[in-house]
Amino acid sequence: MAHSRQQNLIDLRTFSKQERFPAYAAIYCPELQIVENIFCLSPNVMQWSETIWLLDLRNSENFWLLQQQKLQIGLFELLQNILEAALGKEVLVVFSQHPWPGLFFLDYLCQQPNSRGGYSLDSAMSQNLYEDISWSHWFAPLSVLGEKLESLKVKGFSASRFRSQQAQLQRFIERMELWGPYDLSLAKVGNLAGEIERRYSSWLARVWHWTFEPFLKQSKTQSLHYFPWIAFQLTEVPRVKRLLEYPVSQWDVLEPLLIEDFQRLCQLSCWSEQERVNRIYWTITLFNCEEIVVQLSFRNPYNLHKEHPDFKTALYQAYYSYTDVMQQLQQRDSDLDLPMSMPFLSWTLEVRERLFIVPAVLELFPESFDTQLNNDILELQNKLPALIEAYEIRPDFTSEQLFKTQALGKKQDSPYEFSLGQWQVNLQRPLFYYKQPQILPADKVHEITFLERTANNWWENEALDNLVKDYFILKESDGVAWWIYKNSRGEWFKHGIYS
Amino acid sequence: MSLSRLDFKTFPSLSLKNARFFIDTKSQGLRSGIADLDRCFGNTIQAGKMIEWGLPEGRQGRTIPLLFLTGDIPPTIWIYADNGSDIYAPAWLSHGVNLQHLFFIKSNYPVKELRPLFLDDLFKIIVIDSPKKLLKGELAFIHTRARANRQIIFLIRSYFLSPNNGNPLASIRLNCWRNNKGRYCINVIKGNELGKKEIDW
Numbered sequence: 140m141a142h143s144r145q146q147n148l149i150d151l152r153t154f155s156k157q158e159r160f161p162a163y164a165a166i167y168c169p170e171l172q173i174v175e176n177i178f179c180l181s182p183n184v185m186q187w188s189e190t191i192w193l194l195d196l197r198n199s200e201n202f203w204l205l206q207q208q209k210l211q212i213g214l215f216e217l218l219q220n221i222l223e224a225a226l227g228k229e230v231l232v233v234f235s236q237h238p239w240p241g242l243f244f245l246d247y248l249c250q251q252p253n254s255r256g257g258y259s260l261d262s263a264m265s266q267n268l269y270e271d272i273s274w275s276h277w278f279a280p281l282s283v284l285g286e287k288l289e290s291l292k293v294k295g296f297s298a299s300r301f302r303s304q305q306a307q308l309q310r311f312i313e314r315m316e317l318w319g320p321y322d323l324s325l326a327k328v329g330n331l332a333g334e335i336e337r338r339y340s341s342w343l344a345r346v347w348h349w350t351f352e353p354f355l356k357q358s359k360t361q362s363l364h365y366f367p368w369i370a371f372q373l374t375e376v377p378r379v380k381r382l383l384e385y386p387v388s389q390w391d392v393l394e395p396l397l398i399e400d401f402q403r404l405c406q407l408s409c410w411s412e413q414e415r416v417n418r419i420y421w422t423i424t425l426f427n428c429e430e431i432v433v434q435l436s437f438r439n440p441y442n443l444h445k446e447h448p449d450f451k452t453a454l455y456q457a458y459y460s461y462t463d464v465m466q467q468l469q470q471r472d473s474d475l476d477l478p479m480s481m482p483f484l485s486w487t488l489e490v491r492e493r494l495f496i497v498p499a500v501l502e503l504f505p506e507s508f509d510t511q512l513n514n515d516i517l518e519l520q521n522k523l524p525a526l527i528e529a530y531e532i533r534p535d536f537t538s539e540q541l542f543k544t545q546a547l548g549k550k551q552d553s554p555y556e557f558s559l560g561q562w563q564v565n566l567q568r569p570l571f572y573y574k575q576p577q578i579l580p581a582d583k584v585h586e587i588t589f590l591e592r593t594a595n596n597w598w599e600n601e602a603l604d605n606l607v608k609d610y611f612i613l614k615e616s617d618g619v620a621w622w623i624y625k626n627s628r629g630e631w632f633k634h635g636i637y638s
Numbered sequence: 639m640s641l642s643r644l645d646f647k648t649f650p651s652l653s654l655k656n657a658r659f660f661i662d663t664k665s666q667g668l669r670s671g672i673a674d675l676d677r678c679f680g681n682t683i684q685a686g687k688m689i690e691w692g693l694p695e696g697r698q699g700r701t702i703p704l705l706f707l708t709g710d711i712p713p714t715i716w717i718y719a720d721n722g723s724d725i726y727a728p729a730w731l732s733h734g735v736n737l738q739h740l741f742f743i744k745s746n747y748p749v750k751e752l753r754p755l756f757l758d759d760l761f762k763i764i765v766i767d768s769p770k771k772l773l774k775g776e777l778a779f780i781h782t783r784a785r786a787n788r789q790i791i792f793l794i795r796s797y798f799l800s801p802n803n804g805n806p807l808a809s810i811r812l813n814c815w816r817n818n819k820g821r822y823c824i825n826v827i828k829g830n831e832l833g834k835k836e837i838d839w
Contacts, residue, residue, distance in 0.1 A: 520756035530727035571723035619696030
């Protein structure tokens with residue numbers, strides 16, 4: 140099956156340095172039969188136009204990485220298979236780190252004959268194509284963007300002014316005879332986005348920023364940067380309401396009632412047990428008739444039906460939210476004549492973000508979702524308020540970039556032809572370090588032992604202050620050992636402690 | 639060995655050579671493979687037991703408990719306090735720790751904040767590093783859960799332990815540090831071989 144599907148997949152990852160999980164997907168879907176299926180990869184979806192959808196994949200990353208590991212296939216092949224099974228063969232998808240580059244590239248692909256399949260903007264070939272796209276594909280999604288901003292009534296935004304500013308920019312481009320946005324990006328101007336903002340508008344400057352910043356600079360933040368995300372909601376949302384017979388404030392009393400409500404949620408016919416939940420909204424009406432909304436968030440898509448009848452995971456999240464709410468209310472109302480623990484009068488539970496695993500997608504997975512330790516870790520993670528961290532090593536000469544956080548459920552991928560274990564043999568570095576090194580006055584530097592010299596990736600425009608770092612062990616008179624360094628300017632910093 | 643929900647009984651014995659630990663299937667104990675150290679511990683590092691370590695920051699004592707966590711360990715979690723520093727993964731790897739099996743989580747009040755973690759038997763070794771507050775009742779809870787779930791608990795204190803303040807739940811209590819000559823020292827306060835000694839390997 141994998142081979143036949145592979146033929147349909149236009150795989151442009153050939154020269155990709157590293158397979159990064161995409162933050163967003165822009166999808167052209169001309170034949171969407173069941174609208175729920177658009178939630179097949181993510182519970183967070185935006186309808187851009189009649190046939191174009193945007194998916195925010197960040198919340199479901201661990202879940203899909205785990206499925207990829209089980210199936211032992213490429214990440215994009217897996218995502219493509221799921222999209223084809225849920226949305227049909229004609230689907231065209233661009234994976235990117237920000238929605239805008241995806242939309243820009245998708246508009247270009249839609250105009251190409253016979254284009255379908257999946258494209259990752261992280262791949263070198265996609266990047267080459269991206270740099271050759273003409274202005275018409277950049278301006279096309281701008282009209283939709285204007286409509287979205289207008290519908291959101293964004294402060295200071297005027298659709299007509301936005302259109303006239305676009306026309307001005309177009310005239311400039313025609314005069315300069317520039318083929319595409321990439322040509323303009325090569326202009327030797329210090330801050331091109333700033334220039335666009337000064338000459339045209341802040342919104343055009345933002346679009347410019349979206350076009351190149353997350354893609355070329357490999358932004359790690361994956362922030363939307365003012366992109367108007369309008370979450371698409373289905374008309375029928377699983378919802379239960381509870382009107383309490385008497386005011387209730389103690390968790391011991393709330394807990395069995397919540398269990399009942401989770402059971403009622405599961406029995407609703409508007410959703411199925413194949414669906415996974417990312418967020419439940421708990422709208423509470425307090426004793427003073429004030430309404431507060433708290434979110435029961437699950438880091439990894441959570442199967443509520445499977446935990447019937449005790450719903451431990453959901454209850455833990457509800458408990459964390461309950462204690463937070465109670466603390467906040469007590470702090471806020473400490474000077475008012477109100478009960479210490481504000482009682483609840485009623486509440487509503489709504490499943491607003493959920494992932495649809497359509498039956499055809501389930502067939503892609505040869506085994507049950509829930510058999511391995513990684514699944515157990517993901518399930519346990521959902522019950523905890525803090526993040527379980529896992530790390531993997533990267534071959535790099537700089538001390539900070541030698542490792543990165545690894546997504547839970549993902550095996551360490553080693554695209555290198557050598558053992559990463561050997562990369563840092565005999566390193567005398569501490570178990571704990573400071574992400575922000577602490578300034579160390581030079582007069583406190585006594586009794587030091589030289590360890591090593593590192594150089595940063597200066598060719599990637601990293602700060603020249605840290606071009607070279609000389610690392611030492613600083614031993615204080617009481618025996619405490621610090622990991623310190625001297626930068627290129629001769630300044631001293633504490634970077635870690637030998638625990 | 640692949641990651642899966644493992645019981646201690648299923649662990650194969652690993653080699654004692656080259657300072658590698660093994661979990662003996664007969665005694666079900668965890669070993670460092672260093673003769674001096676293992677003699678001190680005897681068979682105390684077993685499922686359901688709690689080991690209390692006195693490891694002040696900056697004294698490099700954490701190298702000693704890490705010797706028990708090298709190689710093919712079962713799923714292990716290291717709970718560390720939020721005191722401004724973060725995990726520097728390459729150093730853990732250079733100590734021989736398998737980062738595929740060792741997970742981390744940040745918490746100042748582990749029992750209060752991470753109760754589900756102790757109720758679950760997923761992690762067979764739980765290291766609680768420098769908790770800001772751990773009440774006697776919470777300690778009893780951890781110990782009870784460790785016995786029920788057949789887990790090993792390493793409780794690390796960020797100060798040297800004193801024989802004046804006991805911990806009846808800990809099987810062994812010891813202080814570890816690296817002295818000015820660069821040698822690792824341990825001082826066993828409660829356990830088989832009481833007293834101070836230098837460890838060579």
